[in-house]
Amino acid sequence: MGCDGGTIPKRHELVKGPKKVEKVDKNAELAAKWKYCALSQEKLRRPIVSCELGRLYNKDSVIEYLLDKSAERPNAEAVTHIRGTKDIKELNLTDNPEWEGERRNTKGDRYEDVHCGMFICPVVGLEMNGRHRFCYLQSCGCVFSDRALKEVKTEICHKCGDPFQDSDVVVLNGTKEEVEKLREKMEQRRVKAKVKKSKKSKAAESVSTASEPKDDTQVMVAQNGEGQSDKESSQSVTDVAGPSGSSKGSKSSLLPLSASKRSIQEMEEKSEAFKSLFTTHSSAKRTKDQISNWVTHTPYHF
Template sequence: MGCDGGTIPKRHELVKGPKKVEKVDKNAELAAKWKYCALSQEKLRRPIVSCDLGRLYNKDAIIEYLLDKSAERPNTEAVAHIRGIKDIKELNLTDNPEWEGERRNSKGDRYEDIHCGMFICPVVGLEMNGKHRFCYLQSCGCVFSDRAMKEVKTEICHKCGDPFKEEDIIVLNGTKEEVEELREKMEERRAKAKTKKSKKSKAAEAVSTPSETKDATQSPQVDVAGRSSLQNGSETSQSAVAGPSGSSSSSKDIKSSMTSATTKRSIQDMEERSEVFKSLFTSHSSAKRTKEQTSNWVTHTPYHF
């Protein structure tokens, strides 16, 4: 209780004051962003992907989320803007040779560097541990430090050689202001994509409608005795060049063909048809052959039957 045995109590032991505001450990905050998945809170392992807002995820966790969005997860707000696989990009990271990972001896008999990162910048060599700004290219997925992008200004990727634009640069684990800017850019890109899709659909409809009207205006061809109609080149040219007299003759031919189709006359009995036209059908005398003229059937074997 105090005041016994010569002890002197202090003020904070007797008077209860306001509680101190708990501060977030910066090292723990950086480790949570750069070493753990933003969705599953598991350690980052290849393949690692990132979204348009610059957050790091395990690809397996994102696929599980997209397959079953109704399941209860603790950090669904971090992936609410991800609609499909197209909204994420697999990162092309450079391993840190000093990172031991699970091979590291954890007996506590040596100094452990908490700030050691799993990946580094391939140009400058800075570790990706949260102390330095890092970004990735949305076109190819390569990751670089902000210092490398500023010192070596090029329009070609330093690692794979693919061209890129300034719009393709996305900051990883940026501040709140940077995340808001990235969100605005993301919404603008999606709005432009919607307008392009609507324009393409309208153009496809405009192309399909005139073809349908042309098919409707074309007159159907008349078949003779249920078979495909065959016309000579001389007859078609005469019908195209002739005036009203030609139209009357064509109408007569159509009527005669219609009557022949209804009465089912033989084509060989039609006097208005030429011999050339009649020879096209199997009922013509030229198509009939004797047994001596016909050849034997040949099979895949050398025997003849």
């Protein structure tokens, strides 16, 4: 079994053994997690958000997914647990002063450090490149390294000063076990939120049902009060009008009220200049010669 050149094939060329397992480059895996969006696979750019499982996304890509969930996307499984904007948190990141971005190696003749991260820990100064464990706070969105939270133990955020609890700490790009724990916490929070909503709805229904009979009683009382007021008013009218129903009694009842009012011209303490301002003054009265057969727009026009 020779070839044209008289070569003899060897065993490894004729017999195919099992395929070797391809090993994933760790640097490429870390770069894919910490420098690229988990949904769109584009480079991370501000504003950057994270879900309750600790994955990093571009905010624009998440909003596009929420607006149109029917569109086909390569990594749609990474965002199935996101129901709305309340399930994501915008991260408050600290820029790395040594990061130059794409401007550093535009010509391709310089060494590009793969492990150089875009962001750092504001407390310790570690780069967020995947080699160190990082986490963020759900209360404020500030990002720190795990070493900073362990060495400086406080109940107040190191960056913004807002208080937080241990349950607010979410690990970024954690292991499978950590992701499973975060998923369990997420499900527990959602169950508690549903229970609170159901209790609030039941309380609102009970308040509405309790207020309905009160409203009916108030309406009845108001109707009874109106009836009583109508009766009282009718009785007062009959008392004033008298048994014959004439209107003399009503005029007689109004006379004391009008008589109690004093005329301005009768007030001795007022001056004549002040009294002349009113039409009841003698200077404002007209004689018979001044009175015409027709009436103008203003009856006191001369």
